[in-house]
Amino acid sequence: MRWFRFAVLILLATVLQASFFGNLNIKPDLLLILLVFFAIYCNTTEAIITSFTIGFAADLIGHTMGPQMISFGLFGTALAYLHQVIALRKMPYQALVIFITAILAGSMVYFLNSLKGEPTPPNIYAALFGIALYSAIVGPFLFLPSAWWMRIKISRFSRR
């Protein structure tokens, strides 16, 4: 695992998510897409570290610190263990995983925010559905450039 390249990729995704995509109502969640990517293509230990780190980066541009670190870490770890049992080679499966992870992680984030007394927005599920759908459509296409940058081979899959 090339940690310097990982750090650069995450920083780039964080800055893009906060600035370029910040003005859009419905937008893909780049950090969530990267979460799924690393959960699928790294070993379990690396997947845990990357999941929590990506969650921390998401918290930096989020409303409060903590919720996304916990939810991304939890679902990234679960995804890494699940991938040992079920292969996720094909793009439709990857899109489905991104969609489900986005819905679940997003719901958990708002639940954790409510524990801190933050009000829940009225259109939360519509917004989450939009973000999840957009991320699921865009996400699998971002796996190749991410794999190229991280020097991870994804053409041949091997179970871990």
Next chain:
Amino acid sequence: MLFTWFMLAGFIFLFSPGNLTNKFQFAFHRIFRWPLSIGRNISLSAGTRQPLRDKDMLSRDEYKRFQNHLANIILQRNDAQQMVQKLSKMRIIPGWERMGFVPADVITVPIDELRSELFINRGQDDGLTKEQFVLADNSVIGTIADVDARTARVRLFTDPAANTAVRIANSKYLMQGIGDNLAKVSMVKQKVKVGSEVMASKKPGFLDMPMIIGKVAQCKLNAQPLLWDITVEPVCDIQKAENVVVIVMNPPD
């Protein structure tokens, strides 16, 4: 074990006081201010802007700014006339003279259905504190929610966590943000014309005179009879705002 330690760290962040954990977010916005601004400018330039056809014509942004300024001046004139009529014997200091204005640059503007905020490059070192009002194009857009030494987070009035006291047709109401760049005033006693001005109420120590905050976008009947629900939209394009002004009451000379 690694998972447990990380989860513990996450929960520590979650339950730590906001003024401690916000330092990380402010530090990120301060350190990466330049790339964040570039990304936002690229995103904004991708939006359509009509070029001016004639040098004597005003741009839409300038027109909105002047319109908001006119609404504020008219209300101040009406308030001043009422004060004169009361024949007060106290010396009246015009509201504007008690206010200080701190200009600030916008770093990022995360606005979507779930939250409406913006980060500015001024903080406690510039005299900013929580709950101070923030203006853009001569209209109130929100209040300071969190502040550190050199950065501040502004909660826009359209944020679901925002509750703002407002005046509509000389009656006072509480306006709540509903996300998606909109706010709502529920159970208004009279029907209000679409396009009417919504003014932010005075708040001692923070805002000495009412100022325009939005305009009525929709007026629908409430579930209860004879009551109306009003949807309010901003009177300036907050997403395109590059500079804002923070009101600091009675600034030190």
